[in-house]
Amino acid sequence: MHLRFLGSVNLIRFIALIFFIYLISSCSSDEAILEEQQEQAEDPTINPEDRLPQVLVNTNGGTIVDEPKIPALMTISEQGIVTYDGNIGIEIRGASSQMFPKKSYGVETWDANNEDINVSLLGLPEEEDWVFYAPYSDKSLLRNILIYDLSRDIGRYASRSLFVELSINEAFKGVYVFMEKLKRDSQRIDINKLSSDEVSGEDLTGGYILKIDKTAGSNLGEGYNNQNSFSSAYAPPDATTGQEIYFLYEYPDAEDITPEQKVYISTYISDFEDALSSDNFADPDTGYAAYI
Structure with missing residues (x-):
């Protein structure tokens, strides 16, 4: 013993x-x-031509925070050649991911007066809003960039993205995914502009952008509510008690979308979900295909 x-x-x-x-x-x-x-x-x-694009950000002593964006200078070098050298605004991006030691950043390209300006970066179409995504929880670094590439290969837009090496104030931050911020734009999510006076007929059909995400940023009120979102009638698979799916208004955003537009898009999504969950879901006329 x-x-x-x-x-x-x-x-x-x-x-x-x-x-x-x-x-x-x-x-x-x-x-x-x-x-x-x-x-x-x-x-x-x-050799410089064998390196990933090098991105150098200089905040001139400023501290990058989660809103507002602070002014900084950004230099991008490709194969040893500087392809961008100009002003930007930069902020920490994300919600729960902000606790990671490797932060993601949102960037706007600015002119000399710190006003937004559309530019082409790393060969991507001109725009002003960009993202340095830190795939901290994905040690392969590949998940997002792989599925985005596959989506574009089958003809569905997804953020154009590529790997870069990022340094901030001479401190090397690692390999990042440089990508387009998702937004309504002819070169990004190419949907019609929707104004506040378009509340009936064909005009009311959009475009709209919704997202399933945490409540953060400019969403109104606390948590999910009638101002910033609507809920699905269907719970997630294997959901525990009380779990729900919420669709957040992204475009028009929660501050701009009208009551008529809310009713239209929430009804459209509800009808789509009903068709998808029905016995005739594969029917080309009455199934989900009629909504996409």
Whole structure:
């Protein structure tokens, strides 16, 4: 019995040691990856034409926060050649992802007066709103960029995106996904402009942009409410008690969308969901295909 007890104690100590080593390695792995990326970025043996595009941001001592955007300078080099050198506004992007040590950033290209200006960056169509996405929870770095590429390959718009290396105030931040911010635009989500006076007939049909997301940014009120969203009649698969799906108004946003427009788009989505969940969901005339 005594020997068996000692064996159990040793086993517990061994398991505790392994767990401690795991914790230490997990905590240091992200730092080690970043250090390795920085060493590669600074490696003089790598030819400029073989590097990812290099993005340098200088805030001139300013601290980047989650709204408002602060002024900064941005330089982009491709294959050792500077392709952009100008003013930007930059802020931290995201909601729960802001707790990650590697932050995502929202960027606007600005002119000398800090006014929005459309420019082409890294060969993408001209616009003013851009994103530096930090795929911190995706260690492959590939998930979003892969599915976006597949979507465009089948003819459905998704944000054009590419890998870059980002440094802020001379501190290397790692590999980022540079991408287009989703918005209504002829080169992005190409839908009709919807004005507040378009509340009947063909005009009322949109375009609209909805999103399923956390409530953040310019949404009105606390949490999900009638001002900023509407709910689905269908709970998520395997939902626990009380779970619901909410559609947030993105375009027009919660401050601009009219009551008539809210009724139209919420009814359209409800009819689509009913068709999708019906026994005749595959019918080309009465199934979901009639709504897309």
